[in-house]
Amino acid sequence: MGTVRCLLLAKKDPEKWKVFSELESLEKLRRGSMQWKADLESIGKFIPRFFKTTDFSEDLIMKTVGILQINGHEVPVTDPPHVAIFKNASFLEHSCHPNLAKSFTKDGHLILWAPKAIKRNTHLSICYSDAVWGTQERQQHLMHTKIFKCECERCLDVTEFGTNYDGFKCTTPDCIGVILPSSLKEWNSKWRCSTCGNHVDILFIKDILEKAGKDLNPMTRTADNCIKYIQNYQKWLTNRHFYICQAKIQLVQLIGTDPKELMTVPEDKLNLKLEYCKELLDLYEKLAPCEIRMLGTFCFELHSAIAEHTRRVALKTSLSPKNMLEESLLYVDKCINYLQHECDIFVEGHILKQAKINRDALRMVLVM
Ligand SMILES: [Zn+2]
Ligand SMILES: [Zn+2]
Structure with missing residues (x-):
């Protein structure tokens, strides 16, 4: 429906349509991807057939889908949330460590504000993903939805400002080092301890992460279950690992x-x-x-x-x-x-x- 509403702007509100249609759609990059093919079937071909109209070409519909996906903000004032486009916010760049926060008014307007003072000449940024996720989740989400590989300050620093948010405890006896990828590029290959140099098989890392994710999601939300989860996974994950932290977030609220x-x-x-x-x-x-x-x-x-x-x-x-x-x-x-x-x-x-x-x-x- 969102796509149809936007397409109708061309007739109903040409000025708004002009602003909208000039926004980035990344159509060339999106074209041919799995998501694009799915959108083509469910939206691009569906709209002309369902509304029995030839007013909108397939290309125009797919460009509109792209603009909505690249620039849309989920607005939580309705249930379920709706997607809105904000002209000025569409020009803000992304960072996984942004300097602007988003709040919404009752009627769905967007308030962008800086919780901390921003130094002169710093680029303004918002997070297009979820800053609470681990690096790989953010990277995959950004690639999937916004079609780019994030190389922000936080992503490039594998320790994530020294927090070791993605880190594993070293398996060498008596070593208190942290196991992390050597760099963002080597996320799926080389993980090693920064203290003793111990290399760890990526399959081991993936296996633990998969189990930790699976166990966390369906976990019955009780304080004791959270405590058990933390005790169990702290055998492998650092105290500030994102999965451990997700359990701690639930725990403090329980x-x-x-x-x-x-x-x-x-x-x-x-x-x-x-x-x-x-x-x-x-x-x-x-x-x-x-x-x-x-x-x-x-x-x-x-x-x-x-x-x-x-x-x-x-x-x-x-x-x-x-x-x-x-x-x-x-x-x-x-x-x-x-x-x-x-x-x-x-x-x-x-x-x-x-x-x-x-x-x-x-x-x-x-x-x-
Ligand atoms: Zn990033
Ligand atoms: Zn070590």
């Missing part, structure tokens, strides 16, 4: 998300939540600083875990918990900053509202 529930969470689970929230926040602020909804949510979870920890300390001892409350306030302030443009039709918009209430309450307590 432990006492509801404020009442948090009050009865056992001590060890509360400590785990505190530890992982801090670790994830630290990691993703480096790796994906524009994943604002995720970062804002971590800050909120961390702020509530610290507040709960403070409550327990105050009950048990006569210590003044002022510094802990200040820490809790720090993270709720950060949360508000990350989620500042989220509207209340999204979960994050509700978190923002609650965060503001909690911030005001914390400030009141702290001046008392």
Whole structure:
């Protein structure tokens, strides 16, 4: 339907059509690919037949499909999300470590903003893929949907800014090194330990990754299952490997998300939540600083875990918990900053509202 709507612009709104039709379609690169052939059958040949029209040539339809695929943004204000084209945003380049974040207004407008100051003369960028994925997933996704091989700063650095987000633990006894590909180009061939030089068979890497992916996806979402998964796969994967982190992300959101529930969470689970929230926040602020909804949510979870920890300390001892409350306030302030443009039709918009209430309450307590 999206393609038909765009094609109809030519008659209904020629000015808009002019802007639209001048956008990049990468038609030459797309032509002949599996996706292109599938689109040709399901859209290119289907539209003239179904609407019994000769108004649109197959070439024009396929170019329109290309423009939508290359420039479209998924807008989550409807269920299911719809695809929209934003003229100015279409000129932004991609990076897996971008400097612009995307938020949407209730009526589907796009807000682009910089969570961190951008140095003068730096190119503005957004992420066309998912910055939370590992390098190979991002590379494959970008090649498949946007037809290019990403060579951004993050992709070229196999350690991904020293986080070892794709790394395996070295299998040499007593070596604490990390096994990674020698370079982006050698992703499917040479993996070795940067400390002892130990080479590892790519089939071993692929086998573990396949199992880790398969086990994570259908995993019943309980805190204990996440803990078991992390313990098991940490035998091979680094503590900050993307699969381990995905399990940690689920875990911090499963432990006492509801404020009442948090009050009865056992001590060890509360400590785990505190530890992982801090670790994830630290990691993703480096790796994906524009994943604002995720970062804002971590800050909120961390702020509530610290507040709960403070409550327990105050009950048990006569210590003044002022510094802990200040820490809790720090993270709720950060949360508000990350989620500042989220509207209340999204979960994050509700978190923002609650965060503001909690911030005001914390400030009141702290001046008392
Ligand atoms: Zn990249
Ligand atoms: Zn080693």
